[in-house]
Amino acid sequence: MASETPEGGGIKSDETLFDLVEHIREADGAGVTELASATGRAKSTVHGHLSTMRDRGFVVKRDGEYHLGLEFFNYGHHVRARRAVYDAALPVLRDVADDTGETAWLMAHENGRVIYLDGRSEGLDININSLIGSWKYMHSNSGGKAILAHLPEEEVDEILARHGLPSQTEATVTDREQLDEELAEARERGYALNFGEDLSGVHAVAVPLILEGSVVGSLAVAGPAHRLPRERCEGELADRLSAAANDVQLSLTYR
Template sequence: MEQGPSEGRGIKSDETLFDIVEHIQDLDGAGVTELAAGLDIAKSTVHGHLTTLRDRGLVVKRGQQYHLGLKFFEYGQYVRSQLDIFQSGMFAVDRLEAETGEMSWLITHQNGKAIYVYGRGGDNDIDVNTILGTQVHMHFNSGGKAILAHLPDEEVERIVDEHGLPARTENTITDRERLYDELEQIREQGYALNLSEDLEGIQAIGVPLMVNGEIQGALSVAGPAHRMSKERCEGEILDHLRAATDEIDLTLAYR
């Protein structure tokens, strides 16, 4: 039986359109000629896609350059509002920042990546708005590891096969069996650590958020290693995280 578009690689024109969107984002704005050269497609094709995107409010033109439009923000806000854990998780993150003084995050997952849904910066010179919405590998992220530990084994295998275990620092787990051993430990202890596995000098702890027995996301707290020692993570910070997850559970139960 011949495969249709949904069963094969997809529709080529759609792939081209989204290549253009991603290239505009990567370049922080670009003109028709730049996009055509970067993607090796005809300028007429680029212009046609840009016209469609502009008509839908998905790109805007400033001078000779095209930039992504705020319509994407509308879509993102809608998607985030549909998450079961978002509203209660947002309040929990606000409290975690106030209680710990550290960067606090609500994280979910999609397509094998961890996604920062909501965050607060704590006493750090970091603009969390530049991180919100970004997708990262799960194996070097405390919230990501907390999520991975509660996914079915076959899904974890698929994620590792698809995305690999790239190193971010010398502390990143890059061995499959070592990762699986740590995921088993996370399931037993109920929390995951990131000990400078993503960024040198930054440590974090994450706990899973379960809804009706299914993993929906994670809460995490992160900060510089001199403040976020392993002992503090597994003591004071973990207590705050567990209290936050208990409150989220209660909120969802009576929703």
């Protein structure tokens, strides 16, 4: 019988498994010796977990190193497809990217952070796939702030207590009172802004996606600061995203 970790109540063998997965991902492939050293586990333990994951398709071995397998893609695709907002937003996302000439994003939240569910970029040299599936702090991301602005206050408190307000750039809002003011403004005007708070030199604007009174995601447009000045974000782009959000919400309502 697996033992439990005293501090979190979790299963030690599960902790080991996920530690291995995380290190393989971060290292983009690793051998048994490296994994044992990085996770503080015995080589025999590491090898046992790797053998199980290899049998199930979650890791593959190439040139003496273990890499994450495509079975993770299978599960990830299933999880994403199960969100109704994903199917509803896809055609709208393409249209927004087409109309604006910028990168359009669909985002969702879980466990106090936002994730890029999908993105579209028309005619721009941007690697969308490098960001799809990545997590971001909500307070420094326009899509995250658009969602935060429409969550119950107690849930916002829980999220910020869990993750804090870590600084991503010099422009990141790290003061709770200032963030609350921004969220109130976002609720009133219908969109949230990010001027270099997540990545220096990148501006973004986002609107919430609301279904039956609950926020289920957000749509955002992002790009270089020189192409997305405040005036464009608050005017043309906010208006286009608002219209797109209406289309998505209508599709969700009658799905």
